[in-house]
Amino acid sequence: xxxxxxxxxxxxxxxxxxxxxxxxxxxxxxxxxxxxxxxxxxxxxxxxxxxxxxxxxxxxxxxxxxxxxxxxxxxxxxxxxxxxxxxxxxxxxxxxxxxxxxxxxxxxxxxxxxxxxxxxxxxxxxxxxxxxxxxxxxxxxxxxxxxxxxxxxxxxxxxxxxxxxxxxxxxxxxxxxxxxxx
Amino acid sequence: xxxxxxxxxxxxxxxxxxxxxxxxxxxxxxxxxxxxxxxxxxxxxxxxxxxxxxxxxxxxxxxxxxxxxxxxxxxxxxxxxxxxxxxxxxxxxxxxxxxxxxxxxxxxxxxxxxxxxxxxxxxxxxxxxxxxxxxxxxxxxxxxxxxxxxxxxxxxxxxxxxxxxxxxxxxxxxxxxxxxxxxxxxxxxxxxxxxxxxxxxxxxxxxxxxxxxxxxxxxxxxxxxxxxxxxxxxxxxxxxxxxxxxxxxxxxxxxxxxxxxxxxxxxxxxxxxxxxxxxxxxxxxxxxxxxxxxxxxxxxxxxxxxxxxxxxxxxxxxxxxxxxxxxxxxxxxxxxxxxxxxxxxxxxxxxxxxxxxxxxxxxxxxxxxxxxxxxxxxxxxxxxxxxxxxxxxxxxxxxxxxxxxxxxxxxxxxxxxxxxxxxxxxxxxxxxxxxxxxxxxxxxxxxxxxxxxxxxxxxxxxxxxxxxxxxxxxxxxxxxxxxxxxxxxxxxxxxxxx
Numbered sequence: 001x002x003x004x005x006x007x008x009x010x011x012x013x014x015x016x017x018x019x020x021x022x023x024x025x026x027x028x029x030x031x032x033x034x035x036x037x038x039x040x041x042x043x044x045x046x047x048x049x050x051x052x053x054x055x056x057x058x059x060x061x062x063x064x065x066x067x068x069x070x071x072x073x074x075x076x077x078x079x080x081x082x083x084x085x086x087x088x089x090x091x092x093x094x095x096x097x098x099x100x101x102x103x104x105x106x107x108x109x110x111x112x113x114x115x116x117x118x119x120x121x122x123x124x125x126x127x128x129x130x131x132x133x134x135x136x137x138x139x140x141x142x143x144x145x146x147x148x149x150x151x152x153x154x155x156x157x158x159x160x161x162x163x164x165x166x167x168x169x170x171x172x173x174x175x176x177x178x179x180x181x182x
Numbered sequence: 183x184x185x186x187x188x189x190x191x192x193x194x195x196x197x198x199x200x201x202x203x204x205x206x207x208x209x210x211x212x213x214x215x216x217x218x219x220x221x222x223x224x225x226x227x228x229x230x231x232x233x234x235x236x237x238x239x240x241x242x243x244x245x246x247x248x249x250x251x252x253x254x255x256x257x258x259x260x261x262x263x264x265x266x267x268x269x270x271x272x273x274x275x276x277x278x279x280x281x282x283x284x285x286x287x288x289x290x291x292x293x294x295x296x297x298x299x300x301x302x303x304x305x306x307x308x309x310x311x312x313x314x315x316x317x318x319x320x321x322x323x324x325x326x327x328x329x330x331x332x333x334x335x336x337x338x339x340x341x342x343x344x345x346x347x348x349x350x351x352x353x354x355x356x357x358x359x360x361x362x363x364x365x366x367x368x369x370x371x372x373x374x375x376x377x378x379x380x381x382x383x384x385x386x387x388x389x390x391x392x393x394x395x396x397x398x399x400x401x402x403x404x405x406x407x408x409x410x411x412x413x414x415x416x417x418x419x420x421x422x423x424x425x426x427x428x429x430x431x432x433x434x435x436x437x438x439x440x441x442x443x444x445x446x447x448x449x450x451x452x453x454x455x456x457x458x459x460x461x462x463x464x465x466x467x468x469x470x471x472x473x474x475x476x477x478x479x480x481x482x483x484x485x486x487x488x489x490x491x492x493x494x495x496x497x498x499x500x501x502x503x504x505x506x507x508x509x510x511x512x513x514x515x516x517x518x519x520x521x522x523x524x525x526x527x528x529x530x531x532x533x534x535x536x537x538x539x540x541x542x543x544x545x546x547x548x549x550x551x552x553x554x555x556x557x558x559x560x561x562x563x564x565x566x567x568x569x570x571x572x573x574x575x576x577x578x579x580x581x582x583x584x585x586x587x588x589x590x591x592x593x594x595x596x597x598x599x600x601x602x603x604x605x606x607x608x609x610x611x612x613x614x615x616x617x618x619x620x621x622x623x624x625x626x627x628x629x630x631x632x633x634x635x636x637x638x639x640x641x642x643x644x645x646x647x648x649x650x651x652x653x654x655x656x657x658x659x660x661x662x663x664x665x666x667x668x669x670x671x672x673x674x675x676x677x678x679x680x
Contacts (some may be wrong), residue, residue, distance in 0.1 A: 012654075023639065029647060058637070061637075062591065063638065065645035077645050081599065081602050082528065082638060088646055
């Protein structure tokens with residue numbers, strides 16, 4: 001299809017970095033492709049890694065990073081000679097602490113509800129997976145038509161309530177999704 | 183016989199002087215101080231004198247008696263004092279001369295005269311140099327001060343004759359407040375120094391610091407090598423210097439240069455020297471003082487004139503006649519020097535000491551690096567925080583600013599913080615680009631937040647996350663809920679040799 005989604009399945013690669021000036025970044029560190037920062041893929045390359053030193057290349061510009069100090073989940077990084085302080089957290093702990101989207105209505109909006117009665121043909125994702133907005137999650141067969149049901153938001157599959165082969169009623173809750181759109 | 187030149191200095195300037203000594207076929211001798219027994223400059227010297235300056239004694243570079251004693255013992259012909267330390271100490275120069283050692287610099291008498299501001303100023307007046315308008319002596323009372331201020335115009339500065347440290351000093355913006363300020367400053371001075379005498383001077387609100395390099399020989403020849411602008415200062419110390427200055431027109435250069443030469447000739451000056459001017463926003467300029475040493479920022483002048491100042495200092499000391507004529511000296515291109523000080527610009531430029539784990543200097547044919555350190559060097563609290571200078575040549579001002587920014591971006595030092603991010607901020611700032619910056623820029627414009635930028639912040643977040651994540655992913659590797667591979671894969675895939 002040619003559509004490429006920026007978030008790959010692995011949600012454990014998604015982190016939140018908050019700077020001491022309050023600025024928050026959501027960073028996704030994929031295995032092989034480029035990093036995704038606040039939902040956007042960045043053309044940043046890793047050049048070199050030392051003990052506590054990293055060098056990046058971003059659009060041909062070199063960035064020198066040095067770990068200055070580290071205390072639990074707080075880190076001070078010197079970038080091109082200037083220090084920046086961050087607090088780091090995995091997305092999971094961020095969600096656990098109730099830091100994102102506590103609006104109950106919104107959570108419901110993101111859940112996948114059967115739009116019509118039918119049979120679940122296939123589920124493409126597992127619990128704990130990351131999903132992109134618009135990405136197909138499952139196929140629902142109704143009136144001999146196969147319908148791909150897609151995610152409303154970038155999020156994590158929290159709970160899969162159904163399994164392949166199962167028949168479902170209209171408006172039945174199929175999948176719980178926690179949005180990661182901060 | 184090879185002449186023996188002793189350098190009574192350390193760090194980058196010692197290496198700089200060694201280079202000239204070698205060019206002139208001399209043996210370069212340096213001191214090894216116990217305060218930095220592994221210093222880089224020792225590697226370049228032909229001979230090393232172990233100074234054995236214990237930490238409870240004076241550092242050798244400040245100990246005139248011992249320097250001369252060693253010089254005699256080691257059969258030294260010439261002593262180069264560099265800058266700082268004893269370079270402008272007339273007693274040291276006299277001690278050298280009295281012991282038959284050639285001191286590379288002007289005569290001890292001139293060093294003494296130029297060191298006394300009032301003497302230097304009266305000599306400058308005689309040579310017809312403009313001075314900041316002010317009362318020659320103390321003004322009698324508030325009324326006299328008011329009358330004087332009306333004559334020279336506001337703002338004015340009131341200074342206690344016996345003053346210092348800002349006490350008994352007032353800047354007066356308008357006539358209504360001069361009487362009150364005069365009284366309070368005079369009272370303050372009386373209480374602090376038992377002397378209530380007050381001077382009055384025109385106050386320059388946003389001055390520029392300009393200085394003319396001159397070079398004279400012992401035969402009465404003097405030339406000037408144009409100006410440097412050193413307005414970018416913090417705590418009255420220069421950080422970024424350039425030559426020429428965008429605020430000096432061709433006509434002014436000729437006029438001020440002629441003035442500098444006239445002054446140097448009138449006092450019988452020889453060796454390299456610098457005549458400092460302060461320039462007001464309206465372009466009027468005034469003589470401030472003369473420096474009788476080689477200056478930290480001399481390379482910018484060397485780059486735009488092609489004249490080797492240290493070579494000439496030595497040759498002049500040997501009695502050689504200047505072969506340069508004023509008409510031979512042309513300013514070509516533009517040069518900027520950025521000082522690499524181990525100071526934290528995010529924290530009021532507080533000094534940083536410790537190890538330089540790694541240092542990388544940019545290398546290009548238009549970049550000149552003067553450094554006193556290398557990877558693994560230690561920065562001790564005993565000496566100045568300046569460890570290196572990055573000097574860049576460009577075709578014009580715009581070109582040199584861009585080239586310098588590129589150079590600063592390539593520079594990397596692991597272990598300590600430096601003034602380089604500050605220099606980067608300066609060179610990117612419209613006040614520098616438009617050349618409107620003044621000596622008050624750091625106090626009035628600069629804030630530490632200006633050192634930050636969003637790109638660096640994003641990269642910092644990424645680096646912090648990767649460091650955190652590689653641990654986090656390892657730690658959670660036995661939790662069955664999460665599937666992942668070791669994060670490093672991405673890292674290793676992208677690993678290249680830069």
